[in-house]
């Protein structure tokens with residue numbers, strides 16, 4: 001079997017906001033169906049990076065190809081899940097999902113049912129966002145992103161606002177969806193354990209301007225065993241890489 005096709009190809013990407021350089025010489029290839037985690041300190045440009053991939057932000061120079069084509073604008077083939085769910089409070093769960101669908105989409109009821117079932121919320125179709133817990137609302141946001149059947153799902157700290165236990169169950173659900181739907185996923189997170197549990201590779205970024213410091217492969221055993229030496233070893237390696245050369249006086253004991 002030949003090499004898997006590339007879903008996202010980032011070459012020598014630089015991004016400035018006026019005089020402020022936010023991303024420096026980022027190059028990264030993401031294979032179709034791959035799960036990539038991206039980790040880095042606050043302000044290092046992670047959100048900017050996936051906003052560029054998703055066509056929500058322009059780049060200064062370099063190139064970003066999605067499915068072999070230069071990104072010019074947002075596309076329904078690239079789904080986005082943000083840290084906050086961004087559901088409209090005056091619409092039901094069902095109508096929030098329908099609103100995101102491309103105009104003229106057929107069988108919208110079936111689509112809503114399929115993806116709400118996938119995230120375990122089929123009985124909350126008629127509920128309003130205020131009637132949902134944070135984890136449930138985030139699951140609706142995932143269902144909404146999946147409903148357009150994207151090839152690529154970009155997740156910007158989707159579980160950041162959730163408590164630790166809900167987070168773990170959401171990570172498991174996301175992993176199940178990834179395996180079932182075979183979607184390429186790029187996940188931004190602050191949580192090293194989350195990055196290891198979900199990612200097949202973990203991209204560690206430096207502080208501003210954000211550069212790729214290292215790309216650490218994760219053994220498949222870490223995707224189902226959070227305890228044990230393999231997981232601990234990978235987590236420690238990322239931890240060390242994360243803090244290497246960063247000015248963080250509180251992180252001296254590593």
Ligand SMILES: Nc1ncnc2c1ncn2[C@@H]1O[C@H](COP(=O)(O)OP(=O)(O)OP(=O)(O)O)[C@@H](O)[C@H]1O
Nearest residue numbers: 017020022040041042043044045046047048049208
């Ligand atoms: N539209 C914008 N205009 C000007 N500066 C911006 C804009 N968006 C982001 N920045 C700046 O770019 C830098 C990187 O921001 P970004 O949101 O990408 O970081 P991040 O790594 O996602 O941080 P966090 O982990 O806190 O979410 C920050 O210094 C931010 O102030």
Ligand SMILES: [Mg+2]
Nearest residue numbers: 046047048156
């Ligand atoms: Mg961010």
